Amino acid sequence: MRRRVRCAAGNRRPSAAMGGTSMSENKTAQEARIADRGRYADGRTRQIAVADDDGTPLLIIEPITVGALEWQPADNSADSPIRLSRFAYLHRDGADMVLSTPRSRVTAVIRDERVAAFIAGLGVARRPTTLAALSRLSAEACLRLADALRAVHLVTGAEPDCEEDDTIPQTWEFHDLLLHERSRRPKVGAINEPPRFGIVPEHQEPEWDLQAGELALPAVDLRAVAAADPPYGQVVLSRESHRDYSGPELALKQLAVLLARSLGPIERDALPGTGTDIMWSRPYASAGALFETDVVVIAHRVTGLAQGAYLYRPGAHALRPLxxxxxxxxxxxxxxxxxxxxGIQRPQALLVMAARFPDLAIKYDGIAYSLMLKNAGWIQAAIQGAATAMGLGSVPIGTGDAVAFELATGLDRYRHGSTGEIAISVPRVQPS
Ligand SMILES: Cc1cc2nc3c(=O)[nH]c(=O)nc-3n(C[C@H](O)[C@H](O)[C@H](O)COP(=O)(O)O)c2cc1C
Known part of the structure; x- marks a missing residue:
């Protein structure tokens, strides 16, 4: 694909070879206009501050990661048409109104509401100076704002092949890029900080006791089950997704074995220095060993179990009706x-991953949601592996509805929301 030569990230000046004399002069002038630039001792940019003509602050652009602010001068002239990046978003952060974007690791704090009017005017392509009347800022202040916002990709050129469209494939939707960029950056601060937000996570030790109203599942001897299993390599080779739900009912015992072997607590030697001999893990890995994701059984045709939603409690090996x-x-x-x-056939059972999001988020600043989705994938894999070993059908599903799940279960979607599903079935013909 054709790509235009662009200035590398950072605050290097463009060389004459990159743009010819007139463009270099242009960029030098733009750099000069972004004059009020906080710098580190080594000359790297710490922040960009845009001021009004009388020196009062209009906008402060700061990095959201430790280190220098990455920016680059725009390719074209100062008053050429610009428009808001399709990735920019305006929101409140504490007491600040900020303009942010997943395109760069910066945030722009708006210090004057006329800047918000300037930004609102960029829903369509405009020359910066034409926004003076709308925003009640001077033409010079509009040019300074445009330069600063362009330097960190909050606004983009308005030409059909502008830098943004050239750089980022159209397939990146706003929310996908935001999640991707925000969850793939170096964490600010240490990993094992004290819990954030003052939230105390739920017990990580399994709760062994059966509670009132819960249904105890048939006991499962996991060692005996493992001893009778086909070899691991055979299970891997025969794993496949099944979408035919016309087979017989799923027996309660089969459901009990599937849940116990894919989700049940596993005793391990404790890590050194933890002051205890044993620790409890699971058959699947989970970020930070927090095991924030539970499984809810949506029973349809399960022998002896009424259609409904049931929270699986691994420690007690029981189902709690929801x-x-x-x-x-x-x-x-x-x-x-x-x-x-x-078609019209429903799966015998649907297992829904339901994550206690705050339990994970208190530990993992900014990357909690992406970790939660990865954890859901691990659980889907554990369940599909176990189902394969048992001769059951299964298919992971990527299109669940968190609102419908909240209505179906009464679980608060902000505290215990659905993150993934896997349908379980009993094949008509057992896989060979
Ligand atoms: C995250 C994820 C989401 C999926 N979503 C669906 C889905 O919504 N519908 C479906 O029929 N299969 C879904 N699948 C199953 C894939 O289509 C299937 O794994 C793929 O076709 C490979 O086939 P196999 O699993 O039989 O090897 C999903 C698989 C994964 C891992």
Whole structure:
């Protein structure tokens, strides 16, 4: 694909070879206009401050990671048409109104509401100086704002092949790039800081006791189950997704074995220095060993279990019935059928991953959501591996509905929300 030569990130001046004399002069003038630039002793940019003509602050651009602010002068002339980047977003952060973007590791703190009017005017392509009347800023202040915002990709050129469209494939939607960029950056601060937000996570030690109203599942001897399993290599080779739900009911015992072997607590030797002999892990890895993700069984055709939603409690090996809207239960099963092109047949059971998001977020600043999705993938893999070993059918699903899950289960989607699903079935013909 054709790519234009662009100035590398950082605050290097463009060389004459990159743009010819007139463009270099242009860029030098732009750099000069971004005059009020905080610098480190070694000359790297610490922040860009844009001031009004009388020196009062309009906008402060700061890095959101430790280190220098990355910026680059724009390619074209100061008053050429610009528009807001399709990735820029305005939001409140504490007492500040800030303009942010996943395109660069910066945040722009708005110090004067006329700047918000200037930004609002950039929903369509405009020359910066034409925004003076709308924003009640001077033409010079508009040029300074435009230069600073362009330097950190908060605004972009308005030509059809502008730098932004050239650099970032159209397939990147705003929310995808935001999640990607924000969760793939060096963490600010140490990993094992004290919990953030003052939230105390739920017990990480499994809770062994059966609570009132819970259904004890048939006991499972995991060692005996493992001894009778096909070899691991055979399980890996025969793993595949099944989307035919026309087979017999799933027996309660089968469900109990599937849940115990893919989610049940596993005793391990404790790590040195923890002051204890044993620790509890699971058959799958989980970021920070927080195991914030639970599994909710949406039962459809499970022998001896009424259609409904049940939270699996691994320590007690029990199902806790959840109170929800019956129509939404059927909605979840219907959605699973739709997602797997299974026509009107619902899967025998749908296992939904439900994450206690705050428990993970208190430890992992900024990357918690992406870790939660990775953890959901680990659980899907553990369940599909176990289902394969048992001769059950399974298919992971990537299109769940968190609102429907909240209605179906009564679980608060901000504290215990769905992050992934896997449909379980009993094949008509056992896989060979
Ligand atoms: C994250 C994820 C989401 C998926 N979502 C769906 C889905 O919504 N519908 C579906 O029929 N299959 C879904 N699948 C299953 C894939 O289509 C399947 O794994 C792929 O076609 C390879 O086939 P195999 O699993 O039989 O080897 C998903 C798989 C993963 C890992």
């Amino acid at each position: 109170e929800g809207d019956p129509a939404s239960i059927d909605g979840l099963l219907f959605d699973a059928s739709q997602a797997t092109a299974a």
